[in-house]
Structure formats: C-alpha cells, structure tokens
Amino acid sequence: MANDLSMKERLALGRVHMPELDAAVRSRNFEEVNRGLGLDEAVQEAKRCIQCKHRPCVEGCPVGVSIPEFLDALAAENLPESARILQGDNALPAVCGRVCPQETQCEAKCVRGVKGEPVAIGYLERFVADWAMCNAEKLAKTGLPPSTGKRVAVVGCGPAGLTAAGELARAGHGVTIFEALHDTGGVLRYGIPEFRLPKEIIDVEVSRLVAMGVEIECNVIVGKTLTLGQLREEFDALFIANGAGLPTMLNIPGENLKGVYSANEFLTRVNLMEAGRNPNASTPIIAGRQVAVIGGGNTAMDCVRTARRLGAERAMIVYRRGEAEMPARVEEIKHAKEEGVEFVMLTAPLEIIGNDAGWVAALRCQRMELGPPDESGRRKPEAVAGSEFDLPAEVVVNAVGTSANPLLTATAPALELNRWGNIVADEAGATSIPGVYAGGDMVRGGATVILAMGDGKGAAAAINNHLA
Amino acid sequence: MFEILENEILAPNLHRLVVKAPRVASARKPGQFVIVRADRGDERIPLTIGDADPAAGTVTLFIQAIGASTRKIVDIPVGGALRDVAGPLGQPTHIEKWGRVACIGGGVGTAVLFPLARALAEAGNEVTTIIGGRSDKYVILADELAAFSSEVLITTEDGSRGRTGFVTHALNDLIADPARKPAMVVAIGPVPMMRAVAELTRPHGIETVVSLNPIMIDGTGMCGGCRVVVGGESKFACVDGPEFDGHLVDFAGLSDRLTTYRSFEEQARHAATECRLAKEVANG
Numbered sequence: 001m002a003n004d005l006s007m008k009e010r011l012a013l014g015r016v017h018m019p020e021l022d023a024a025v026r027s028r029n030f031e032e033v034n035r036g037l038g039l040d041e042a043v044q045e046a047k048r049c050i051q052c053k054h055r056p057c058v059e060g061c062p063v064g065v066s067i068p069e070f071l072d073a074l075a076a077e078n079l080p081e082s083a084r085i086l087q088g089d090n091a092l093p094a095v096c097g098r099v100c101p102q103e104t105q106c107e108a109k110c111v112r113g114v115k116g117e118p119v120a121i122g123y124l125e126r127f128v129a130d131w132a133m134c135n136a137e138k139l140a141k142t143g144l145p146p147s148t149g150k151r152v153a154v155v156g157c158g159p160a161g162l163t164a165a166g167e168l169a170r171a172g173h174g175v176t177i178f179e180a181l182h183d184t185g186g187v188l189r190y191g192i193p194e195f196r197l198p199k200e201i202i203d204v205e206v207s208r209l210v211a212m213g214v215e216i217e218c219n220v221i222v223g224k225t226l227t228l229g230q231l232r233e234e235f236d237a238l239f240i241a242n243g244a245g246l247p248t249m250l251n252i253p254g255e256n257l258k259g260v261y262s263a264n265e266f267l268t269r270v271n272l273m274e275a276g277r278n279p280n281a282s283t284p285i286i287a288g289r290q291v292a293v294i295g296g297g298n299t300a301m302d303c304v305r306t307a308r309r310l311g312a313e314r315a316m317i318v319y320r321r322g323e324a325e326m327p328a329r330v331e332e333i334k335h336a337k338e339e340g341v342e343f344v345m346l347t348a349p350l351e352i353i354g355n356d357a358g359w360v361a362a363l364r365c366q367r368m369e370l371g372p373p374d375e376s377g378r379r380k381p382e383a384v385a386g387s388e389f390d391l392p393a394e395v396v397v398n399a400v401g402t403s404a405n406p407l408l409t410a411t412a413p414a415l416e417l418n419r420w421g422n423i424v425a426d427e428a429g430a431t432s433i434p435g436v437y438a439g440g441d442m443v444r445g446g447a448t449v450i451l452a453m454g455d456g457k458g459a460a461a462a463i464n465n466h467l468a
Numbered sequence: 469m470f471e472i473l474e475n476e477i478l479a480p481n482l483h484r485l486v487v488k489a490p491r492v493a494s495a496r497k498p499g500q501f502v503i504v505r506a507d508r509g510d511e512r513i514p515l516t517i518g519d520a521d522p523a524a525g526t527v528t529l530f531i532q533a534i535g536a537s538t539r540k541i542v543d544i545p546v547g548g549a550l551r552d553v554a555g556p557l558g559q560p561t562h563i564e565k566w567g568r569v570a571c572i573g574g575g576v577g578t579a580v581l582f583p584l585a586r587a588l589a590e591a592g593n594e595v596t597t598i599i600g601g602r603s604d605k606y607v608i609l610a611d612e613l614a615a616f617s618s619e620v621l622i623t624t625e626d627g628s629r630g631r632t633g634f635v636t637h638a639l640n641d642l643i644a645d646p647a648r649k650p651a652m653v654v655a656i657g658p659v660p661m662m663r664a665v666a667e668l669t670r671p672h673g674i675e676t677v678v679s680l681n682p683i684m685i686d687g688t689g690m691c692g693g694c695r696v697v698v699g700g701e702s703k704f705a706c707v708d709g710p711e712f713d714g715h716l717v718d719f720a721g722l723s724d725r726l727t728t729y730r731s732f733e734e735q736a737r738h739a740a741t742e743c744r745l746a747k748e749v750a751n752g
C-alpha cells in the first residue's frame with residue numbers, strides 16, 4: 001500500500017475538484033468541458049481511498065473494476081500498474097471515467113461518502129485511462145493468444161459490441177464486427193456529444209481492437225445486407241448488440257413541422273455527421289435561436305447543451321415532473337445550468353404550433369403538479385386545468401426516449417422477444433437460438449454504457465464456454 | 469471503399485454509375501435503395517438501386533446531380549470510389565400479377581422505375597410505360613423499357629418528343645380506353661407528378677403505388693427524419709417504405725418537409741460551382 005500518509009491524514013483530505021472550461025466560453029464551442037486532473041491532484045485524490053477490506057465500491061460497479069487496487073497503485077504513482085489493473089477489468093475506461101453515473105454506482109457505495117464526499121473514482125479512472133492512452137509504450141505488451149480457429153460475429157459497434165469483441169479476440173477467436181452506420185462507437189459516437197466524450201477516444205479504443213486482429217465492417221445492416229441466418233452459417237457464434245435505436249414519437253399535433261427533431265436525429269446530425277461544428281461537413285442542421293427540448297434524461301441534457309453550442313439564445317428543458325425527479329446525471333444538470341440552459345419544470349407539451357411557412361413557431365404547454373406516488377414510487381404529474389401557455393421556439397427536440405429497433409429482429413422470427421421488442425436473453429446473454437447471444441440496450445432497453453459493456457463481457461465469457 | 473466501374477452520362481446531369489458493392493448486389497430486391505457517401509465529412513445520400521449483378525458484385529445507380537452532394541458523387545471518375553455504400557434498405561416492391569399495369573416515370577424517377585417495371589413484367593403483367601421529361605434530351609431509358617413493355621408512351625413539356633404535356637395526359641387517355649385501362653399504377657418521379665397521378669387515379673379507384681423521397685440520414689429507422697404521413701399515421705419511409713399507397717400519402721406535408729434545408733442547399737451548390745469554375749480556370 002502507498003502508505004506515506006497516516007489514516008488520519010488521508011481522512012483529512014478533501015475531494016478534488018474537476019477543472020472545467022469556463023461556462024461562458026464552453027457554451028459556444030464543442031470542446032470537452034471537464035479538463036481532467038493533473039498528476040499531483042490525481043495522486044492526492046487516490047490517497048483519500050482508505051483501502052476498505054470489504055471493497056464496497058467494487059460492488060457498486062457493474063463490471064467489478066478492482067477499484068482499491070487501481071487506486072492504490074495510483075497513490076504510489078505506479079501508473080503502469082494502475083493502468084494494467086484498470087484495463088484488465090474495463091475495456092473502455094477512458095469512456096466510463098467520463099460517462100458512467102458514478103454518483104449512483106461505485107461512488108455511491110464508497111465509505112468516504114458516508115460522512116463526507118466519496119473518493120472521485122470516476123475522475124481517477126479517467127486520469128489513469130488517459131495516461132495509458134498517451135503512454136502506450138510504457139505498458140507491458142500483452143501478446144495475442146494462439147488462434148482457436150473459431151469465428152465469432154458481433155452485430156453493432158457500440159460499447160457492448162466493442163467490449164465483447166475485445167474479450168473474444170483475447171480468447172483467440174477470429175472476430176468480425178458488423179456495423180450499420182459508416183462509423184464505429186454506436187451511441188458513443190452518434191449520441192453522446194463531443195463536449196462530454198471526445199470522439200478521438202473512441203478512435204483510440206477502436207484502433208486497439210483492430211491491432212488485436214478484430215475486423216470491423218461498417219455499412220453492413222444485419223437483417224438487410226446480411227441475414228442472421230447467413231451469419232450463423234459463416235460464424236461459430238454470434239453476439240447481437242444493436243442498441244435501442246428507435247425514437248419514441250410524441251404523437252402530438254405539429255410533430256412534422258420543419259424544425260422538429262427527434263433527439264436521435266438532432267444528435268446524429270451534429271455528432272456523427274458533424275453538422276454545425278465542422279465547416280467542412282456537408283450535413284445541415286437547423287440551429288434555432290430558441291430551442292425547446294422535451295425530456296429530463298441524459299439525452300435531453302445532451303440535446304439542450306448542443307443547442308446552446310449551435311448558438312441558441314434560449315435553450316430550454318421542458319419536463320413534466322420537477323428537477324428532483326429528472327433522471328439525468330447531477331453533473332449534467334449542473335453543467336447545463338452553468339451554460340445558461342433554462343429549466344421549464346412541471347410542464348408538458350400539448351402541441352407544436354407552426355407559422356404560415358410550415359416552420360415551428362412555438363411549443364404549446366400545460367403546467368403540471370405532482371400528485372401522490374404511483375406504483376413505480378414516482379409522484380405522478382397531473383395537469384393543472386386552464387394552465388396552457390405558449391413557449392416561443394424555432395426548434396423543438398423530442399428527447400422522451402427510444403425503444404428497440406425491429407430492423408434486425410423482424411427478419412429473425414426464431415429469436416424470442418419480449419413485448420417491447422427487446423431480445424430475450426438469460427444472464428449469460430444466451431438467446432432462444434443456440435450459439436446466438438445478445439446484450440446491451442437491445443436486451444435491456446435504454447440503459448448505460450457500463451451495463452452494456454458488462455453484457456458484452458459476460459456474453460463473451462459464455463461464448464468462450466460454448467466454443468470450448 | 470466501393471469502386472466505380474462505369475460512369476456514363478445519360479442526359480444532362482443524369483449519370484449511370486456501376487459500383488462494386490458485392491454484399492448489396494447479392495441481397496438487393498427491386499424497390500430497395502442504398503445510402504451513399506462520396507467521402508469523409510459528406511452527407512448520407514439515399515439512391516435507389518437501379519439494377520444489380522450479384523455475379524459481378526455490382527449495383528447500378530442512376531443519379532441526377534441536383535445539388536452539391538449528388539454533383540460530387542457523379543464527378544467521381546471510373547476507377548475512383550465511394551467511401552460508403554450501405555444497403556439494401558427499405559421494403560422491396562410488392563410484386564404481384566394484377567394484369568394490366570401502368571408504370572409512370574418522371575425525370576430520374578424513370579430510372580428508379582426501371583427495375584420495378586421489369587419485375588412487374590417478369591411476373592406476367594402487361595406493362596404500359598409512360599415516361600416524361602422537360603424535353604427530348606431528358607427522356608431516358610426509353611429503349612430499355614420498351615424491351616419488356618407492351619407500349620412506351622413519351623411526353624415532353626416542350627413537345628420535342630412524343631406527346632406535348634405531362635405524363636398525366638397520357639395516363640388519362642389510358643384510363644379512358646377500356647381496352648387499356650390499368651388495374652394498377654406505379655408512379656415514380658417528382659412529388660408534384662406523383663401527387664397528380666394519385667389524384668387522377670383516385671376517382672377511378674385504381675390502386676396507385678408511389679415511391680417517396682423524404683430527407684433521410686441513417687436509413688435504418690433510427691432518426692425518424694424521413695417520416696411521412698400516410699393514411700393519417702406517421703411512417704418512416706426508410707423502413708416502412710419507400711413505396712406507399714399514393715391515395716393515402718400527405719403529399720403537401722412531404723413537399724414542405726423537403727424544403728427544410730433549402731437555404732443550406734443553395735449555399736452548398738454555389739460553393740461547389742465556384743470551386744468547379746476555379747478548377748476549370750486553373751486547368752486552363
């Protein structure tokens with residue numbers, strides 16, 4: 001243990017602050033908001049960890065990252081060792097360190113949080129992962145195992161697919177990822193904005209996989225370009241991780257006016273296609289001076305903060321419950337507020353009003369109040385009679401959610417689905433078809449990056465058994 | 469990368485490209501399309517698969533260069549390549565034996581119509597083809613269509629070939645003639661043309677299929693940008709279509725949504741033209 005500090009001294013240390021870009025500056029560009037810790041800060045924060053024997057933080061992490069161990073190595077300034085431990089447990093630590101909801105996972109379980117603030121596990125995970133990316137030559141090379149001669153196909157290049165591919169390649173199988181879009185990363189690329197997750201990180205992670213021999217074929221839509229049946233003939237096993245890419249429509253009048261976007265469309269234009277942020281990109285986007293984003297989750301925050309960066313003077317979150325009920329991460333809400341986003345709470349959309357030329361002019365809303373809790377325990381919003389009002393807006397973004405995209409499953413009748421169209425898979429990821437595994441959002445519905453990765457890891461282990 | 473093996477000019481600004489895309493060529497059925505990007509940073513452009521040769525691993529695209537992105541695509545010489553070709557997307561055409569069928573194409577829509585008309589003929593239908601264009605030089609594929617059509621009727625707006633006027637005039641004649649009245653009509657072309665055809669057939673109760681071309685991005689049902697109202701319901705043209713019952717389509721809504729990015733498109737066209745001119749000047 002890096003024991004240059006006594007327990008008392010460790011307990012006296014306060015939690016580190018993440019340096020951030022100035023809100024006025026960053027709300028007009030797409031640069032990463034969180035700048036990352038310096039070495040001294042990171043080492044000091046790692047020393048706040050008191051190395052609990054029963055490791056409660058690890059239980060809070062869906063993939064069981066060896067948190068005390070990687071923090072201990074970091075506290076001792078042994079970065080190669082810290083990186084080795086971290087990378088052994090988590091295939092995409094630079095991603096998770098940035099986008100995991102740590103406050104409800106690992107950090108929620110940290111004993112230091114009982115009487116003060118938890119260890120900043122996420123910041124430190126990011127620090128070590130970023131260090132490893134810049135210092136690849138200082139890390140021990142892990143040689144590739146001998147080939148098993150088996151081939152596995154992975155459908156979808158999001159976090160679940162990437163994780164599974166890495167694990168399977170490490171086991172010596174030949175792995176090919178088929179991706180429908182023209183680029184890798186899934187939601188990491190087309191959904192989560194650059195200012196939270198620089199796309200360069202995905203490129204580095206993907207190139208690590210390619211260096212391990214993983215083949216990635218973009219522009220292949222399984223169910224259209226190739227069928228599941230063809231893949232089963234050509235490969236010894238399959239892992240399906242095609243995400244939850246189907247927007248939920250609002251089904252209110254005016255939804256087809258010009259200037260109304262689904263969150264998926266809005267974010268895809270800006271993130272994947274680089275509209276509005278790269279002058280050489282040719283995909284257009286309607287930016288809007290006044291933008292209303294409907295919803296209260298991470299996706300809504302990403303949309304509204306993007307709208308600000310595209311130049312909106314008024315960027316508004318319209319949510320039917322209160323701020324305390326918002327599912328978005330606390331950090332996201334804080335950042336959005338600092339960036340001048342307006343929160344129009346307890347407000348539900350009724351209709352999108354257009355002008356004579358067919359463009360959005362306003363979002364007609366209704367005030368809500370919270371009634372008694374429903375079965376889910378959340379207080380149910382109820383409309384306040386006579387409270388209708390119009391919010392002027394040129395762009396309305398619908399970020400109320402996504403569901404399972406039936407493109408693939410519609411062509412694979414033998415694959416058992418639940419009533420929402422998600423693939424049914426057991427704990428190991430096995431589906432109703434032998435040799436076909438599934439995980440991530442396609443199984444869970446909209447979940448998190450780390451849960452999708454956990455599924456990828458679990459399914460890869462099950463596939464290894466299946467092929468052994 | 470998807471190599472371009474042929475690039476032929478059929479009419480002003482209308483090119484026929486043969487592209488190496490083996491997976492698409494094997495999987496494709498008439499009525500489906502691909503999404504193409506010429507290069508990194510470019511928009512995703514939907515294009516109907518005009519024809520395919522699975523043995524050669526090629527698809528044929530008919531492309532009308534109307535804006536910056538289609539211009540860039542058709543300007544790629546033979547031996548060059550498209551960075552991305554994804555597909556086949558959309559539902560294949562529903563092919564059935566109706567008996568007498570009228571296939572109507574306008575502009576580049578004639579090219580989109582071609583594989584479909586041929587599939588209908590191969591299924592035993594008696595196909596009358598009506599194709600229209602602004603003038604003679606915009607009329608394409610007349611000979612190719614004649615190979616399997618019982619009749620090819622041509623209309624031009626300026627009268628330089630065939631009958632003067634619009635395709636609807638020729639269709640009107642067909643419907644009026646009991647010996648030639650179609651049981652089913654397929655219309656593919658500019659939105660106003662498809663709309664006019666649907667209005668013409670509606671009172672006669674003739675089933676009318678149209679192929680819609682809303683603005684698309686992913687083409688897989690992920691973004692919802694391609695939504696069109698059909699029979700009062702929102703449909704995603706990329707996965708539910710692109711072919712729909714013309715009598716149920718909200719054409720006005722479709723036309724309007726197609727204008728969403730007009731100001732961007734004009735700018736891009738300008739920039740592209742200036743860039744071309746500059747190159748031409750530089751090359752003497």
Ligand SMILES: Cc1cc2nc3c(=O)[nH]c(=O)nc-3n(C[C@H](O)[C@H](O)[C@H](O)COP(=O)(O)OP(=O)(O)OC[C@H]3O[C@@H](n4cnc5c(N)ncnc54)[C@H](O)[C@@H]3O)c2cc1C
Pocket residue numbers: 099100101155156157158159160161178179180181184185186187188191192220221222223241242243244245267298299302405407408439440441442446447448449450452
């Ligand atoms: C805007 C937004 C912000 C988010 N923010 C966070 C966050 O901060 N923290 C967090 O933990 N989670 C966040 N999430 C959730 C998280 O991104 C997802 O849970 C996670 O990406 C799911 O991973 P996946 O691998 O299952 O699917 P995806 O990431 O959706 O990847 C699926 C991939 O499969 C491809 N595909 C689809 N169909 C086919 C097919 N037929 N053939 C081939 N390929 C196909 C898709 O193009 C895509 O690339 C966010 C989600 C969104 C939308």
Ligand SMILES: Cc1cc2nc3c(=O)[nH]c(=O)nc-3n(C[C@H](O)[C@H](O)[C@H](O)COP(=O)(O)OP(=O)(O)OC[C@H]3O[C@@H](n4cnc5c(N)ncnc54)[C@H](O)[C@@H]3O)c2cc1C
Pocket residue numbers: 501511512513514515516517530531532533534535536537538539576579580680681682683684685710726727729730733734737
């Ligand atoms: C399913 C489908 C099949 C198609 N098949 C063919 C075909 O076989 N041959 C052919 O020449 N054209 C076809 N089109 C139309 C073609 O996609 C557009 O002409 C092209 O995208 C215009 O791009 P641009 O940048 O060159 O022109 P721009 O100047 O940018 O746009 C010109 C007009 O094209 C439309 N448009 C713009 N962007 C898109 C987009 N991303 N998706 C769809 N429409 C758009 C708009 O109405 C716009 O006003 C098809 C469209 C669809 C949806």
Ligand code: SF4
Pocket residue numbers: 060061062063064065067090096097100101102105106107121122125450
């Ligand atoms: S992967 Fe996520 S939950 Fe696990 S330790 Fe890292 S930040 Fe915490």
Ligand code: SF4
Pocket residue numbers: 048049050051052055056057058067068109110111112119121
């Ligand atoms: S719970 Fe907190 S203090 Fe304890 S080992 Fe985990 S990170 Fe360290």
Ligand code: FES
Pocket residue numbers: 683684685686687688689690691692693694695704705706707
């Ligand atoms: S193009 Fe995105 S859903 Fe159809």
Ligand SMILES: [Mg+2]
Pocket residue numbers: 511535536537733736
């Ligand atoms: Mg364009």
